[in-house]
Amino acid sequence: MKRFARTGILIAACAAVLLLGACGEPQGRGEIAGPRLPDAVIVQREQSRAQATGARGGERQILFGDLHAHTSYSPDAFIMSVPLMGGSGLHPPADACDFARYCAALDFWSINDHAEGLSPRRWRETRQSIRECNERAGDPDHPDMVAFLGWEWSQVDLQPQRHYGHKNVIFLDTAEGAVPTRAIAAPREQLGSAPMGRAAQLLMSLMDFENREFYWGIQQYYDEMSDTPPCAQGVDTRELPEDCHETAADPRALFSKLDQWGYDSIVIPHGNAWGMNTPPTTSFDKQLNRRQHDPARQILFEVYSGHGNSEEYRDWRAAVRGEDGGLECPAPSDDYLPCCWRAGQIIRQRCDDAGEEAAACARREREARQHYVDAGISGHLTVPGQVVEDWLDCGTCPDCFNAPMDHRPMTTAQYAMAITDFEQPRRPLNYRFGFIGSSDNHRSQPGTGYKEVRRKFMTEAFGSANPRMAAMAGGDRREPLPFSRPAQTADVGLQNLRNMERQNSFWLTGGLVAVHAQGRDREAIWDGLQRKEVYGTSGDRILLWFDLLHPAGRAPMGAEVTLSTTPRFRVGAVGALRQLPGCPAYAHDGLGAERLQSLCGGECYHPGDERLAIERIEVVRIRPQVAPGEPVGQLIEDPWRVFACSGDPVGCEVEFDDPQFAAAGREFIYYVRAVQEETTMINAANLRCEYDESGQCIAVNPCYGDYRTPAREDCIAPARQRAWSSPIFVAPAEGGAAHVEERQ
Numbered sequence: 001m002k003r004f005a006r007t008g009i010l011i012a013a014c015a016a017v018l019l020l021g022a023c024g025e026p027q028g029r030g031e032i033a034g035p036r037l038p039d040a041v042i043v044q045r046e047q048s049r050a051q052a053t054g055a056r057g058g059e060r061q062i063l064f065g066d067l068h069a070h071t072s073y074s075p076d077a078f079i080m081s082v083p084l085m086g087g088s089g090l091h092p093p094a095d096a097c098d099f100a101r102y103c104a105a106l107d108f109w110s111i112n113d114h115a116e117g118l119s120p121r122r123w124r125e126t127r128q129s130i131r132e133c134n135e136r137a138g139d140p141d142h143p144d145m146v147a148f149l150g151w152e153w154s155q156v157d158l159q160p161q162r163h164y165g166h167k168n169v170i171f172l173d174t175a176e177g178a179v180p181t182r183a184i185a186a187p188r189e190q191l192g193s194a195p196m197g198r199a200a201q202l203l204m205s206l207m208d209f210e211n212r213e214f215y216w217g218i219q220q221y222y223d224e225m226s227d228t229p230p231c232a233q234g235v236d237t238r239e240l241p242e243d244c245h246e247t248a249a250d251p252r253a254l255f256s257k258l259d260q261w262g263y264d265s266i267v268i269p270h271g272n273a274w275g276m277n278t279p280p281t282t283s284f285d286k287q288l289n290r291r292q293h294d295p296a297r298q299i300l301f302e303v304y305s306g307h308g309n310s311e312e313y314r315d316w317r318a319a320v321r322g323e324d325g326g327l328e329c330p331a332p333s334d335d336y337l338p339c340c341w342r343a344g345q346i347i348r349q350r351c352d353d354a355g356e357e358a359a360a361c362a363r364r365e366r367e368a369r370q371h372y373v374d375a376g377i378s379g380h381l382t383v384p385g386q387v388v389e390d391w392l393d394c395g396t397c398p399d400c401f402n403a404p405m406d407h408r409p410m411t412t413a414q415y416a417m418a419i420t421d422f423e424q425p426r427r428p429l430n431y432r433f434g435f436i437g438s439s440d441n442h443r444s445q446p447g448t449g450y451k452e453v454r455r456k457f458m459t460e461a462f463g464s465a466n467p468r469m470a471a472m473a474g475g476d477r478r479e480p481l482p483f484s485r486p487a488q489t490a491d492v493g494l495q496n497l498r499n500m501e502r503q504n505s506f507w508l509t510g511g512l513v514a515v516h517a518q519g520r521d522r523e524a525i526w527d528g529l530q531r532k533e534v535y536g537t538s539g540d541r542i543l544l545w546f547d548l549l550h551p552a553g554r555a556p557m558g559a560e561v562t563l564s565t566t567p568r569f570r571v572g573a574v575g576a577l578r579q580l581p582g583c584p585a586y587a588h589d590g591l592g593a594e595r596l597q598s599l600c601g602g603e604c605y606h607p608g609d610e611r612l613a614i615e616r617i618e619v620v621r622i623r624p625q626v627a628p629g630e631p632v633g634q635l636i637e638d639p640w641r642v643f644a645c646s647g648d649p650v651g652c653e654v655e656f657d658d659p660q661f662a663a664a665g666r667e668f669i670y671y672v673r674a675v676q677e678e679t680t681m682i683n684a685a686n687l688r689c690e691y692d693e694s695g696q697c698i699a700v701n702p703c704y705g706d707y708r709t710p711a712r713e714d715c716i717a718p719a720r721q722r723a724w725s726s727p728i729f730v731a732p733a734e735g736g737a738a739h740v741e742e743r744q
Contacts, residue, residue, distance in 0.1 A: 026220060027072065029125040030094030034102050034590040036136055037144040041586050042520075045105070048577070049543065052611065052651065056545045056572045060516040060533075063525060064541050065108035067148070067513050068168055068270060068305060068438035069446035071096050073126060074152075075117035077442035078221055083211045084204055085464045086456060086705065088598075090214065091444035093126055095599060097133035101145050102587045103600035104447030108515075108525050110148035110170045115185035118151060119224045120243045123183050130174050146522045149174045153254055155186035158376050160279040164251055164287060165411065166271050167298075172264035172526050180237070180261050182246045184254060207469075236260050251287060255294040266529060267294065270302035271440065272413075273310035275395060275406020276498045279376045280318035281327065283410035288421045288429060300529065301433035303413045303536050303724050305440040306448070306460060306510035308404025311724065313414035314397055315633040318406065319373045329369035335398060337697075339406065340372035342394035343383050343484065350482040361482075368484035375487035377406075380499045382487050385480030388502045388704075393689050393697040401722065402538065402684060405499070405506040417669055417727065418635045420625035430624050434532030434558045434726035435671065437511025437539075449509040449539020450605040451579050455682045455714040456705070457601045459507040462500070463706025470706035475501060504705035505686045505715075512537045514544070514723070516556065532558025537723040538681075540576035540612070543651070546672050546725040557671070557726040564733035566657050571619075571643075573674035573723065574651035575612035582606060613677045614652040615720060617643040621658070622669040622727075639673075647677070661730065671727040675720050685717035 049062055070077045072090045081087035093111060100109040111130060118126065130149045137143030150170035157163040171179050205215035231244035237257045240246060248254040258265055271277065272284075287293055303311045316336040322328040329340035347368035351361035372379035380386055395406040409415060413435060421429040441448050441460070448458045455461050464470040471477065514535050515528035528534060533556050535544050547554040548561055549568045555561050583596055583604035596602065621640035625632070645652035652674070661668055689697035702708075703715035 026121070026224065027090055027092060027217065029129040030092035032094045032097050032129075032132055032136060033592075033595055034098045034136070036138040037101065037590070038586055042142075042144055048607070052543055052574045056653075057516065060518055060528075061520070062514050062543055063107035063517050063520055064447075064512050064514050065106050065110075065525070066100070066104070066438050066441075066446035066510070067110045067150075067170060067268060067436065068112050068152075068302065068440045069096050069100070069109055069444070070113050070152070070440070070442040071111065071444040073118060073122045074114040074442060075222075075225070076114070078117070080442055080460065080462050082204075083214065084208050084466065084469050086462060086711070088443065088457065089211065093129035093444070094132070095444035096446055097129065097136070097147060098591060098595070099444055099599055100147070100446040101136075102591050102596070103445070103583075103604050104450055105605035106145060106447045107520060108146040108148065109446040110150045110168070112150045112152045112168045112170070114154045115151040115183035116154055116188045117225055118183040118185070119228050119245075120182070121224070123151075127174065127176070127179060134174060141521050142519070143521060146520070146525055147174075148172075149179055151183040153184060153186050153248065154188065155250070156188070156277050158279060158378075160282040160376075161286065163279050163282050164292070165269060165278065165282075167251070167254070168268040168270060168302075169254075169258070170266050170268070172522070179263060181242045182231070182237075182240070182244070184237075184257050185245065185247050187247045187249055251292045251294075255297065258297065264526070265297055266300060267298045268300045268302055268436070269298065270305060270438070271307045271310065271404075272411040273408045274307045274404040275318070275408050276377065276404075276500075276503050278406075278408045278411055280373075280406075280408065281321075281410075282408060284416045284431075285410075285419055288416075288419055288431060289423055290421075290429060293429070293431070295429075295432060299432065299434060299532060300436050300534065301413050301416065301431075302438055303435045304402070304437040304511040304538055306508045307440055308506055308508060309400060309402045310404065310411070311413045312397065312400045312403070312638065313412045313418070313632065313636050314400075314407070314409045316409070318395060318408070327373045329373050337392065337394045339379055339391060339394040340369045342391055343372040343379060344369040346383055346386065346390050347482065347484050350480065354482045356482060364483045371484045371486050378487045378497050380476075380502070382484045384476070384478040384485060386476050388505075388702045389700055391502065392700055393687055396686070398697075402508055402681070402719065405503050405686075414620070414622065414636050414638065415632055417622050418624055418632045422628050432532075432560065432729065434529075434534045435536050435724045436513035436534050437536030437724070438513055439510030441510055447510075447512060447605075449511055449537075451603050452509060452539075452679070452681050452716065453603055453714065454601050455507075455703075456711045458509050459682055461504055461507050461703075461705040463504065463704060465707045465711065467707055501704070502702070505683060505688075505703045507705075508681070508683055509539055511539055512541065514541075532726045534558065535723055535725045538721045540676060540721040542576050542614075542674055542676060542721070542723040543574040544672075544674050544723045544725055545570070545572040546728065548728050548730065549655075555728065557728060560729040560731070562731050562733045563661070565662060566659050567661055567668075567670075567730050568655065568657040569670065569728070570653070570655045571617050571672050571674070571725075572651060572653045573614045573617065575614050575649060575676050576721070577607035578610045578612060580606045580608045611649040612679065613647040613649050614645045614674055615647070615677050616645055616675050617652060617654050618673040618675060619643075619656065620671050620673070623664070624667055624669065626666050662732070665732055667729065667731040669727045669729055672725045674723045676722060678718050678720050680716045681719040681721070683715050683717070684719035685715070688715070688717075
């Protein structure tokens with residue numbers, strides 16, 4: 001009895017303190033647990049890759065990393081960590097270091113928390129944690145792992161003409177005085193306050209009393225952001241005080257501020273084709289100019305992450321311009337169902353089922369399509385009482401590899417490589433991206449793609465096992481009416497503004513970036529990134545080489561070449577090592593059983609001796625525009641060539657040339673995909689469609705993040721993992737002389 005009385009008094013006291021806003025301690029950076037890896041582990045890793053490489057790589061080795069990792073210092077990651085919503089609790093920067101070193105066995109990684117949530121204290125502690133992570137790495141000339149410092153500039157806008165998307169900023173150095181004293185954010189009003197009231201925080205702390213301090217700290221977390229004063233605009237960034245919140249409204253402002261700091265940095269667009277954040281008619285065209293693009297810094301493009309694949313272009317659109325200049329809903333095609341069209345179908349079916357007149361139902365169907373288009377990324381809100389199953393596979397790219405939800409073709413890598421800015425006709429401007437993959441993980445888990453296990457742990461799947469809690473967090477509780485309504489987004493929270501319920505079927509474990517480097521130290525990795533001698537994978541550690549051959553040697557992926565003769569290329573690829581269950585002995589020794597279970601889920605990168613086979617090599621050829629208005633779809637040849645491989649686990653090597661290049665008189669861009677034999681991947685079938693005889697999706701079985709899909713169900717489906725090389729850019733030489741000139 002006394003024990004219950006004491007508990008009641010404690011609850012009442014904490015409730016009173018909570019309501020006064022005094023409970024909850026600031027989240028710290030955490031403590032790194034694991035030491036440097038044993039030298040024998042690094043030697044064995046290097047020998048395994050060298051044996052598979054043979055003579056292909058020359059003096060350079062392939063290193064694997066993740067240049068996109070979040071901790072619970074990011075606002076969305078903080079909320080995703082809520083235990084009652086299926087999260088595993090707070091994971092500060094120190095956890096990311098241990099996970100990268102011991103769970104994922106990465107050679108390098110970067111921290112990229114959303115700058116919008118990095119208070120001055122959190123940014124100071126981020127810098128300190130990255131330095132501590134590198135101190136554990138041992139000899140800087142031969143570290144076991146390199147940790148890079150960075151942040152994410154997370155710009156979004158509901159209007160496509162003002163939407164520029166998310167970009168990661170990473171820095172070469174980490175020392176104080178060699179990095180910015182503030183992270184530079186994008187303006188985001190939705191992140192200015194706590195996502196729930198104090199009463200809800202109290203209720204959650206009572207429902208999950210063991211983790212009560214977490215819920216008590218929610219308001220403190222958001223107060224720390226809102227209490228940071230905004231920095232003055234129009235002032236050189238070096239002259240601003242350390243303790244203000246600095247913002248850049250567009251890429252031009254971001255690049256200008258980075259120029260003012262003057263530190264070596266790389267800016268990486270990512271998640272670009274992910275429609276959950278990207279308005280339907282958004283295009284890279286408005287960024288390809290000398291104001292909004294920095295060719296010296298913006299040199300890499302994240303083609304793949306846990307948010308999906310941003311590589312592939314298609315000619316269909318989610319919305320189109322009508323004759324009056326306004327947006328309209330396009331009709332469906334054999335390979336694409338616009339969600340605006342599906343909104344009309346949902347309303348029409350409801351109207352017909354209610355026995356309404358056919359003419360009235362037809363009018364409501366047209367209204368529903370237009371309401372959806374007008375609402376942009378919040379179109380689902382225009383259909384009252386909608387559920388995920390209603391939307392079938394609308395908005396998706398059915399023949400794309402692991403496409404994101406609501407695929408946006410005009411923000412893909414292929415579209416970016418094909419367009420040209422003709423603002424200065426004598427000096428046309430093109431993107432010159434190298435291609436990478438990364439995870440975009442929000443649980444302090446860089447490099448999660450090493451195993452396709454534990455969906456609720458290794459992906460961003462988010463939701464409560466408690467139906468009541470799941471209903472509190474999201475979903476549409478309105479009556480399913482037989483007519484649509486214009487979206488009212490002013491009072492809608494950030495989670496419901498976007499269709500997070502549906503997104504759960506599209507979360508993937510994430511990809512990796514691989515770099516061809518002269519050594520494993522920081523400068524060698526940075527040099528490889530700067531050369532764009534990099535490639536991305538969908539998570540497996542596929543080894544890949546792609547070179548243009550010429551009498552003087554070779555020009556590797558990422559090179560810009562001027563050529564007067566027929567180009568000839570060589571591709572080499574070796575499949576990833578099959579994984580063994582559990583974790584290797586060194587991980588148990590370094591982290592201990594308890595932390596290994598809580599941090600890695602008991603599953604680590606643990607390669608055996610057998611390699612998966614490369615099934616085929618695909619070559620993509622793109623001809624950048626040479627005249628305004630040249631149709632992009634006709635310039636992208638995907639695939640241009642396909643080479644079947646023998647299935648030999650020692651790898652696949654092919655050579656090919658392009659006899660059409662010399663006569664074309666224009667630049668050609670080439671890159672390759674190495675496609676591995678079929679395995680299984682989490683959410684590779686995303687909505688898990690049921691198809692009719694004509695191949696149309698007629699029903700879906702979503703992979704929910706909450707109680708509707710058991711947490712133990714991994715939603716596994718067959719897929720062929722792959723690696724994407726960086727492009728080789730080949731321009732025609734003037735004068736007709738046979739020579740090769742690499743352009744720097």
